[in-house]
Amino acid sequence: MSIEVRLPDDSLRQLAEGATGADLAGGIGARLLDAALAIRVNGRMVDLNTPLVNGTKVEIVTSKAPESLELIRHSTAHLLAHAVKRLYPQARVGIGPVIEDGFFYDFWVDKPFTPEDLPFIEAEMRKIVAEGVEVVREDLGRDAAVARFQAAGEPLKVEIVSSIPQGEIVSGYRQGDFYDLCRGPHVPSTAKLKAFKLLSIAGAYWRGDEKNQMLSRIYGTAFHTQKELDEHLKRLEEAKTRDHRKLGKELGLYSFHPEAPASPFFHPKGTTVYNELVAYMRALYFKYGYSEVITPQILDVDLWKTSGHYENYADNMYFTTAEEREYAVKPMNCPGHCIMFGSQKHSYRELPIRYADFGRLHRFERSGVTHGLTRVRTFCQDDAHIYCTTEQIKTEMADFLALLKEVYDTFGFEGMRVALSTRPEKRLGSDEIWDAAEGALAEALDEAGMPYTLNPGEGAFYGPKIEFQILDALKRPWQLGTLQVDYMMPERFDLTYTRPDGGEGRPIMLHRAILGSLERFMGILVEHTAGAFPAWLAPVQVAILPITDRAHAFAGEAAARAKAQGFRVDLDLRNESLKAKIRDAQLAKVPYMLVIGDREAEAGNVSVRHRHRGDLGVQALDDFLATLAAEVRLRQR
RNA sequence: GCCCACAUAGCUCAGUGGUAGAGCACUUCCUUGGUAAGGAAGAGGUCACCGGUUCGAGACCGGUUGUGGGCUCCA
Numbered sequence: 001m002s003i004e005v006r007l008p009d010d011s012l013r014q015l016a017e018g019a020t021g022a023d024l025a026g027g028i029g030a031r032l033l034d035a036a037l038a039i040r041v042n043g044r045m046v047d048l049n050t051p052l053v054n055g056t057k058v059e060i061v062t063s064k065a066p067e068s069l070e071l072i073r074h075s076t077a078h079l080l081a082h083a084v085k086r087l088y089p090q091a092r093v094g095i096g097p098v099i100e101d102g103f104f105y106d107f108w109v110d111k112p113f114t115p116e117d118l119p120f121i122e123a124e125m126r127k128i129v130a131e132g133v134e135v136v137r138e139d140l141g142r143d144a145a146v147a148r149f150q151a152a153g154e155p156l157k158v159e160i161v162s163s164i165p166q167g168e169i170v171s172g173y174r175q176g177d178f179y180d181l182c183r184g185p186h187v188p189s190t191a192k193l194k195a196f197k198l199l200s201i202a203g204a205y206w207r208g209d210e211k212n213q214m215l216s217r218i219y220g221t222a223f224h225t226q227k228e229l230d231e232h233l234k235r236l237e238e239a240k241t242r243d244h245r246k247l248g249k250e251l252g253l254y255s256f257h258p259e260a261p262a263s264p265f266f267h268p269k270g271t272t273v274y275n276e277l278v279a280y281m282r283a284l285y286f287k288y289g290y291s292e293v294i295t296p297q298i299l300d301v302d303l304w305k306t307s308g309h310y311e312n313y314a315d316n317m318y319f320t321t322a323e324e325r326e327y328a329v330k331p332m333n334c335p336g337h338c339i340m341f342g343s344q345k346h347s348y349r350e351l352p353i354r355y356a357d358f359g360r361l362h363r364f365e366r367s368g369v370t371h372g373l374t375r376v377r378t379f380c381q382d383d384a385h386i387y388c389t390t391e392q393i394k395t396e397m398a399d400f401l402a403l404l405k406e407v408y409d410t411f412g413f414e415g416m417r418v419a420l421s422t423r424p425e426k427r428l429g430s431d432e433i434w435d436a437a438e439g440a441l442a443e444a445l446d447e448a449g450m451p452y453t454l455n456p457g458e459g460a461f462y463g464p465k466i467e468f469q470i471l472d473a474l475k476r477p478w479q480l481g482t483l484q485v486d487y488m489m490p491e492r493f494d495l496t497y498t499r500p501d502g503g504e505g506r507p508i509m510l511h512r513a514i515l516g517s518l519e520r521f522m523g524i525l526v527e528h529t530a531g532a533f534p535a536w537l538a539p540v541q542v543a544i545l546p547i548t549d550r551a552h553a554f555a556g557e558a559a560a561r562a563k564a565q566g567f568r569v570d571l572d573l574r575n576e577s578l579k580a581k582i583r584d585a586q587l588a589k590v591p592y593m594l595v596i597g598d599r600e601a602e603a604g605n606v607s608v609r610h611r612h613r614g615d616l617g618v619q620a621l622d623d624f625l626a627t628l629a630a631e632v633r634l635r636q637r
Numbered sequence: 638g639c640c641c642a643c644a645u646a647g648c649u650c651a652g653u654g655g656u657a658g659a660g661c662a663c664u665u666c667c668u669u670g671g672u673a674a675g676g677a678a679g680a681g682g683u684c685a686c687c688g689g690u691u692c693g694a695g696a697c698c699g700g701u702u703g704u705g706g707g708c709u710c711c712a
Contacts, residue, residue, distance in 0.1 A: 215640085250648085370704095519712085597671055
């Protein structure tokens with residue numbers, strides 16, 4: 001008896017009954033067998049050593065297939081666990097999945113691993129690779145699997161397997177003396193794993209629940225070749241050099257101090273960028289029909305009880321008492337806006353009313369969750385609340401999307417992804433209201449033709465939210481914008497407007513932000529631009545570099561003229577060489593350097609150097625200023 | 638909050654129990670130069686904080702605070 005399988009080029013191949021993918025690959029060529037990692041049967045990836053079935057379509061998966069990277073990472077995770085079990089037999093294994101850019105494996109150990117352990121574990125992994133241990137799939141009945149893990153002293157695995165319905169087959173893989181629960185597929189031998197590196201250690205809760213025990217997690221990554229691995233490690237280094245915490249210090253933008261944990265101090269240069277961002281948003285608010293408001297920082301706790309924050313958000317709030325009256329520092333602007341809206345009578349003719357607020361917010365974030373500028377305890381959102389009717393939600397949504405796209409385009413963010421977060425467990429309001437709110441957002445997204453993913457249970461306590469995610473220059477995702485629909489606050493604050501028929505209507509409230517928070521946005525922007533802000537945002541737009549003292553007079557005049565036109569100028573009169581001045585301006589990422597020597601001073605010219613484009617030659621000062629003015633006005637990147 | 642690591646000059650970092658160091662930055666002097674560091678001198682530290690061990694602690698131990706890598710959480 002023989003079987004026949006179809007290859008991707010539609011050719012048929014005869015094989016003996018019971019032949020595997022490996023036999024198929026070997027029959028085609030020894031080099032293919034060597035490169036083979038798995039096979040794809042009728043589109044589904046399975047182990048290379050899976051027996052072939054007559055009449056199926058079979059494809060040999062080698063390192064050329066994009067999904068093979070996941071395969072070797074998964075197998076490398078098993079390799080890691082195998083090595084750990086050899087070195088630390090008392091370690092009990094958790095789970096070891098593939099993640100973006102690599103994998104991890106969790107271990108339950110008495111003493112957590114330390115970074116010094118990694119080279120030893122890695123060496124043991126290489127030893128297992130050198131041994132070329134065969135990786136074999138071994139399926140077991142559920143009860144047999146439970147018994148096997150119980151005998152092996154693996155309580156975490158027992159817990160997982162026990163949750164699988166009885167009678168089901170549990171797949172697992174054995175490599176030498178190491179057996180692991182796993183769906184597979186895997187590479188046929190540890191010899192196939194050639195380029196991997198263990199990267200870091202971290203604590204992680206079992207099953208991601210902080211009530212469970214803490215496991216010791218080892219992160220690593222794997223690639224097909226050492227060259228690819230090296231390139232990846234180089235990219236990680238590149239990301240490190242762009243770290244906004246490092247660049248912020250180097251460029252003198254902001255700093256952090258123990259006196260105010262997780263709260264940035266914006267230095268003059270950082271404040272310039274910050275204020276330019278606010279000015280930009282203000283200009284757009286004018287264009288899009290928003291009105292800016294200013295509301296108090298500290299408000300009576302009763303307000304927060306009305307808004308529901310006291311009940312649902314108190315853990316994240318700061319409280320203070322004065323004259324025996326209790327207050328809270330605002331973590332959000334919305335309740336203040338509701339007070340303002342409710343303080344006047346409104347006609348349907350006024351709606352939508354759009355209140356924008358750059359108020360400072362304070363949220364108590366648990367120590368350990370803060371991170372540079374991207375997670376702080378005091379920040380300011382490009383926040384606005386739109387009071388409108390149900391019918392107006394769609395046009396408001398469309399206008400908001402237009403505004404959002406305009407902003408992200410200005411900064412060069414691409415690859416926007418959208419997620420809809422629905423009702424969380426801890427929430428206000430009835431299911432009917434949530435149905436309406438979630439429905440409104442979903443419908444608006446559908447109408448805008450925007451594909452989105454669902455984040456069940458991730459909404460805010462007062463309403464569902466749409467979250468907008470972009471990719472930065474290093475293709476890393478960031479959540480920036482948000483749009484939330486809220487039926488709750490208007491209800492709780494009893495907000496009304498007069499309808500055309502003279503009756504009272506209840507407005508809907510939309511919460512929205514585009515940059516998210518100015519703080520986080522600046523951090524992201526620093527990493528996106530590597531600190532080289534576009535000219536319109538740069539803290540110093542022009543550095544004026546006289547070569548000798550003789551040029552100081554004209555350099556001073558040039559600086560004065562540039563300043564008169566509103567440019568941010570740094571006049572470098574230090575007794576340093578031109579080379580040194582250029583170097584310092586380059587390191588400060590100043591967009592334009594104007595070199596002024598005797599020749600330029602005499603003719604009223606400047607020699608223009610751009611931080612990226614280099615020497616741009618000599619031109620009249622006024623011509624340069626006119627060009628720069630256009631670049632800044634258009635907010636060119 | 639939890640697990641682990643780290644904390645020395647403004648910055649980046651050396652310093653394995655016996656007198657506190659380097660480079661850069663800063664100040665002064667010399668140098669007046671043409672597109673990424675000219676030269677010299679000087680000044681600068683309660684080694685995060687509190688306690689312990691020791692004849693002696695920047696170093697060893699415990700605690701606190703802050704920061705970092707993660708987990709949980711999140712703009």
